[in-house]
Amino acid sequence: MKRIVQIIIILLISNPGLAQVISGKIIDKKGEPLPGANVFIEGSYDGASTDEEGKFSFASQLQGKQTLVVRFVGFREHRQEINMSHDSLIFNIVLRESSNQLGAVTITAGAFEASDEKKGVVMKPLDILTTAGGLGDIYGAINTLPGTQTVGEEGKIFVRGGDSYETKTFFDGMLIEQPYYSSMPDIPTRGRFSPWLFSGTVFSSGGYSAEYGQALSSALILNSEGLAEEDVSSISLMTVGLGASHTKRWENTSLSLSGGYTNLNPYFSLIKQEYEWETAPVGYEGSMVFRQKVGQEGMLKAYGSYGYGRSKLRYPGFDDAEELQSVDLIEKNTYFNTTYKGKTGKKWVTKAGFSYSDDVSDYEIDQDDLDERVKVAQVKYNMTYLDHDIYKIRFGGEFRHKKYSQIYLVDSLSHEYSTPFIDNLSAAFTELELTLGPRFAARIGGRFEYSSLLDKSNAAPRISLAFKTGEKSQISLAWGDFYQTPKDEFARFSPNLYYERATHYIANFQIMKNKRIFRIETYYKDYQNLVKFDSLYSPVPADYKNDGFGHAAGIDVFWRDESIPFLDYWLSYGYIDTKRNYLDYPVEAIPTFVSSHNARAVVKYILPKVNSLLGFTYTFASGRTYYNPNNENFLEDKTRAYHDLSFNISYLTSIWDNFTVVYFSIGNLLDRDNIFGYRYSNQPNEQGVYESFAVTPMSKRFIFLGVFISLTES
Amino acid sequence: MILMILSLFVSMGYSQSENYEKAMMKNLEKMDAAESPDDMQNAANKFERIAMAEKDQWLPWYYAAYASALKGYMGLGPDQLDQQLDKAQELLDKASELDANNDEIEVLQGFIYQARIQVDPQSRGQQYSMKANAAFAKASQINPDNPRPDFLIAQNLLYTPEAFGGGKEAACAKYQSAAEKFANFNPESDIAPNWGKEMNEQMMNRNCK
Known part of the structure; x- marks a missing residue:
């Protein structure tokens, strides 16, 4: 008993005497001190923060071997074993920067990214909605970025000398077969998906990841929103239709249902149309968005939609431009996708997805019937291994089953042409992302595809690199091969074709400073194996050959400035030199969708006093062939050059305590008679001259008015 | 003899927990007295050290997150603010790992979301207000007597235009409701969250008279 008391007394007395002072300095790789770092002995309260000079000092009574830990924002945690019985406990520690810190290098060659979450991106999702002239269409807003062409009669995106079919859209990683509504001749179409669905958008005008295939020129990668924040209902009243939606949020689940009805009849009766409509576009649409959180970090998403649309137009005939023929279109589109993303252990991320689409477009051209139906089912699976700071390895596979059918009934011949085909496309990719410190990053990957229809495979290597040249600036390079199965309209006649191929070379410089960004990018693209033929719609397989080719070279410049309060603007300019010999071209020529010079200026100005946002977009495109x-x-x-100045205003207000946006948009403020091109009759007239008519916008001036009301409970 | 050893263990155990509370109290005072971002960082670091030592206490993580978020309000630029809030979020996530259904953690989550708005009010305003309000609603659902959700909602309403349901009148109603709850609020312990009362009074005096 006495001894125990003695021991306790000894322990009590001796303890304070054993306190050791631990001190030192924390610096970064350049030798700069790091103030505010947390230095401590693991498992105890003993520790200190570093001062202005990166120095720290603290006392501890701990004995024996201990672990000294240093933690600091933007740097990797440092741990080291120390022995408290040593005489000298002075530590000078160099912290290594974490590669996900602010301002770390990112691969930017080819890519424009819009995100709320990530830092240092070029565009935000809201920008898509508030861009004048974009009309709330994702593709309309993307068309203000450099590298795109102004092709007003199509409404699709044409990137860097590529045709519109060379750009593919991906919805949560799943390739969308029909991203646009089916179109009428020379009437611009729109994207099927509402920009509200997506929180992150990457527009890549070349050099994209090996995860994405079947796109020769460009990938538009749309990533959808997570769980809805709260219960909300909304109503939209527009000059072109009505819509309503309801969103319900539970603890780990959310569900949104929405429906819309479009009818352009009232609008067309007010605004004079250049084309003769027998039935203005009328349609309805319903969609569903489901989210389920699975465990800590997993997320299951599902989206489904069905849409129906009809329109009928009288359009100049091919044989005689004077004589109008009627084109009647009925489209029914079903789309569904579901994806899962989650973590397996600490270092693996799994992504899996399934999608299904069924699009029926029935055209009636005078007495002839043309019914086209495309069904696609896709499964995709990706795994990513993350060693959080240095490298990431991704690999995955996908399988796409496509069933195409077209039945063309020619009334005058009483003959039916049926050209169905089935294609099973299998693909695998792998990619290594290396981050060597905050100054150098590389992405090296490859993609392999096999198409059962073509009975051929392709292997596409891709490499991207990025280096920091200064604190806020960087250079990025990309090179890669891109393959695409020939378009359905050729593949259906000729299954023995080869993949069309493009090789991209891209160099990019970017500087971001004080809410200003400047980017300049130069590229060269080499096209090989483009489909060529002598006469369109020849049913003879041997008439289609892969001996088309082409090239595109150019410079894209982008400047955006958000540093001035209430003002935000961006300027983009693209110069392109391109020629190709494909389709039925007799010689190498500049394709009809290319303007050598494209310039856009987008200006947004906020008037906080009156809760309004004003937007102007100026578009210039030099003449097209x-x-x-x-x-x-x-x-x-x-043609002569294209000029357009569009304006929009969003006024935020409340109607019976419900948050309301009144949106008004108007195009062609300069009152120009823009011409996109000319169409000629197939046959000359009596004087031996081919007659023509001009392809113009649908109406001289587009006007849109909408009121969007959100009804929230609070 | 056995009694002796037992009592020794008990007293050791007691002293450790006493030590924890003491350290927390001392550091809470430091945090309240912080005048510069550096002071606030020191307080946050100390909470983080306590948190790393006390494996099953959510409060030190909570305060480390709170101090990190407060530092964000001490004059950081937008980029730094975002990074600071990332840190605060990371710390708060640790707290919620230990206690998943906690009104104070939800309150602080809403507070961090509100701070995110400062980085880019124009594009983040709506989204993060919604996120913050959802967190406050959850906090009130867990504990309807917690005054902090009303106080923070009022802070947001004060700077929201009247057209969107904000303005002084709406804010004052919430400050008032918060004030009533503050008057009846008894923290669970000396170190349990108990902030906002003075600020609520100041804001009422300034705006609601």
């Missing part, structure tokens, strides 16, 4: 059979030289005629 058009085919004139009266000219012996192929595609040597050019």
Whole structure:
């Protein structure tokens, strides 16, 4: 008993005497001190923060071997074993920067990214909605970025000398077969998906990841929103239709249902249309968005939609431009996808997805019937291994089953042409992302595809690199091969074709400073194996060959400034030199969708006093080539330049305590008669001249008015 | 003899927990007295050290997150603010791992979301207000007597235009409701969250008279 008391007394007395002072300095790789770092002995309260000079000092009574830990924002945690019985406990520690810190290098060659969460991106989702002239369409807003062409009669995106079919859209990683509504001749179409669905958008004008295939020129990668925040109902009243939606949020689940009805009849009766409509576009649509949180970090998403649309137009005939023929279109589209993303252990991320689409487009052209139906089912699976700071390895596979059918009933011949096909496309990819410190990053990958229809495979290597050249600036390079199965309209006649191929070379410089960004990018693209034929719609397989080719070279410049309060603007300019010999081109020529110079200015200005946001978009495109059979030289005629100034205003207010946005948009403030090109009759008239008409916007001036009301409980 | 050893263990155990509370109290005072971002960082670091030592206490993580978020309000630029809030979020996530259904953690979550708005009010305003309000609603659901959700909602309403249901009148109603709850609020312990009362009074005096 006495001894125990003695021991206790000894322990009590001796303890304070054993306190050791631990001190030192925390610096970064350049030797700069790091103030505010947390230095401590693991499992105890003993520790200190570093001062202005990166120095720290604290006392501890702990004995024996201990672990000294240093933690600091933007740097990797440092741990080291120390022995408290040593005489000298002075530590000078160099912290290594964490690669996910602010301002770390990112691969930017080719890519424009819009995100709420990530830092240092070029665009935000809200920008898509508030861009004048974009009309709330994702593709309309993307069309203000450099690298895109102004092709007003299509409404689709054409990137860096590529045709519109060379750009593919991915919804949570799943390839969308029909991203646009089916279109009428020379009437611009729109994207099917509402920009509200997505919280992150990457527009890549080249050099994209090996995860994405079947796109020769460009990938638009749309990532959908997570769980809805709260219960909300909304109503939209527009000059072109009505819509309503309801969202319900539970603890780990959310569900949104929405429906819309479009009818352009009232609008067309007010605004004079250049084309003769027998039935203005009318349609309805319903969609569902489901989210389920699975465990700590897993998320299951599902989206489904069904849409129906009809329109009927009287359009100049192919044989005689004077004589109008009627084009009647009924489209029914079903789309569904579901994806799961979750963590397996600490270092594996799994992504899995399934999608299904069924699109029926029935055209009636005078007495002839053209019914097209495309069904696609896709499964995709990705695994990513993350060693959090240095490297990431991703690999995955996908399988796409596509069933295409077209039935063309020619009334005058009483003959039915049926051209169905089935294609099973299997693909695998792997990619290594290396981050060597905050100054150098590399992405090296490859993609392999096999198409059962073509009975051929392709292997596409891709490499991207990025280096920091200064604190806020970087250079990024990309090179890669891109393959695409020939378009359905050729593949259905000729299954023995080869994949079309493009090789991209891209160099990019970017500087971001004080809410200003400047980017300049130069590229060269080499096209091989493009489909060529002598006459369109030839049913003879041997008439289609892969001997088309082409090239595109250019410079894209982008400047955005958000540093001025209430003002935000961006300027983009693209110069392109491109020629190709494909389809039925007799010689290498500049395709009709290309303007050598494209310039856009987007300005947004907030008037906080009146809760309004004003937007202006100016679009300039130099003249485009058009085919004139009266000219012996192929595609040597050019239209005059295109100019457009669009304006929009969003006024935020409340109607009976419900948050309301009133949106008004108007195009062509300069009152120009814009011409996209000319169409010629197939046959010359009596004087031996081919007659033509001009392809113009649908109406001289587009006007849109909408009221969007959200009804929340609070 | 056995009694002696037992009592020794008991007293050791007691002293450790006493030590924890003492350390927390001392550091809470430091946090309240912080005048510069550096002072606040020191307090946050100390809470983080306590948190790393006390494996099953959520409060030190909570305060480390709170101090980190407060530092964000001490004059950081937008980029730094975002990074600071990332840190606060990371610390708060640790707290919620230990206690998943906690009104105070939800309150602080809403507070961090509100701070995110400062980085880019124009594009983040709506989204993060919604996120913050959802967190406050959850906090009130867990504990309807917690005054902090009303106080923070009032802070947001004060700077929201009247057209969107904000303005002084709406804010004052919430400050008032918060004040009533503050008057009846008894923290669970000396170190349990108990902030906002003075600020609520100041804001009422300034705006609601």
